[in-house]
Amino acid sequence: MNQATAALIVIGNEILSGKVVDTNSSYLAKELRALGVALERILVIPDDVDVIAEAVLDYSQRFRWVFTSGGVGPTHDDVTIAGVAQALGVRVVRHPVLEEQIHKFSSGEVDEARLKLAEVPEGAELIYGDELAFPVLQARNVFILPGIPELFRAKFQALRSRFRSAPFHLRVVYLRAAETALVPYLNATLRAFPGLLLGSYPKWNDPEYHVKVTLESKDQSYVEQALAHLLAQIPPEMVVRTE
């Protein structure tokens, strides 16, 4: 697992039931790509300890980094900490530093509900950031992030620099042609450049183009050579522009 791979597990009945549109996934996908990390899975699951534990166990073994989004508040449906702990085979404990912080922040008595916010999978580390009131929890290779988009983003930004990897180099060709007409050209380029990440995306009802073709690699000159190979085959009148 030397490769820079990641998975995101979104915990949220509110997303599965259509009450809330998840925006953390697309945010993280863009951020990780810019860092050179290959996001291999996005999984949305219910607020269920066993389901969370199964997903975290599976992905933490398959991928280098796992992110969770949601389920970390004080209420009955916030069971992410318990799920991660179960996945990693550790207990849920109150972290003394978090407990102290909660006492400091709270005016008046600190009830059980507030103290639930100090719970962590045993052995978890606290990661601090300049902009963060509350640290990020890391349990082995699992980063536990809150579901509220503003907090999810702020916490990811505090972690961001640790995921920087070799970047992906991307070139894009916009085409006016039926996707089926492009197949022979795409296949020929893929045969010549088998390590190329080549995508073909038809667009519906766009006045400018019909198909967007993306070429990617961590090797910049490989992408440029593959692009030249592709453009040498495609009839020029089909090409709208390249990026």
Place this chain on the structure above:
Amino acid sequence: MNQATAALIVIGNEILSGKVVDTNSSYLAKELRALGVALERILVIPDDVDVIAEAVLDYSQRFRWVFTSGGVGPTHDDVTIAGVAQALGVRVVRHPVLEEQIHKFSSGEVDEARLKLAEVPEGAELIYGDELAFPVLQARNVFILPGIPELFRAKFQALRSRFRSAPFHLRVVYLRAAETALVPYLNATLRAFPGLLLGSYPKWNDPEYHVKVTLESKDQSYVEQALAHLLAQIPPEMVVRTE
């Protein structure tokens, strides 16, 4: 598996790499909820036959209905049909009806790329709809939908009526209070109504409310009783409004 449960598998490197924002998930989540179907998983995976097959096999056994989105065009990265076929242990074959339709629609010669659009997992059924130029593929309990949002929606609408189940009844309470302060009330209502689907969602920077609490059940009077139970406990000054 008498229960109305479902899972969605989104096949798309373009989503995992942050190039395209997936909107089919939130669309399907809302539609299924309105039909009374519990969406239990949303999984986004790469364009990889083995990964697709693993996910389809798992979910088609766990849930009553499985939907796939994407990966059904003519290019090298369109491998959903092969993945579903592998999951179900059948071959990929050309469907004679689809092949005939492609010949009819195509002016001039029909190449291999076009004929790829006639491929199906062996034994798949074709589902026609009034608004559809091309039928939906159903392989056992798996409905294979295209990723292009306009087509995904049109095809789901053609299927929609077959998923109608007992509806969920939803009530919502908007509150101005710290979520921690609500925990005792929520827990008491959940103890009295253990079958209740109870959600608590803090909202950041909203001038109107701080927490949205959702109460749901397929039994309408149960929800109404649970709502009354909850409102009888919460100090009235915390309640902004109910829906």
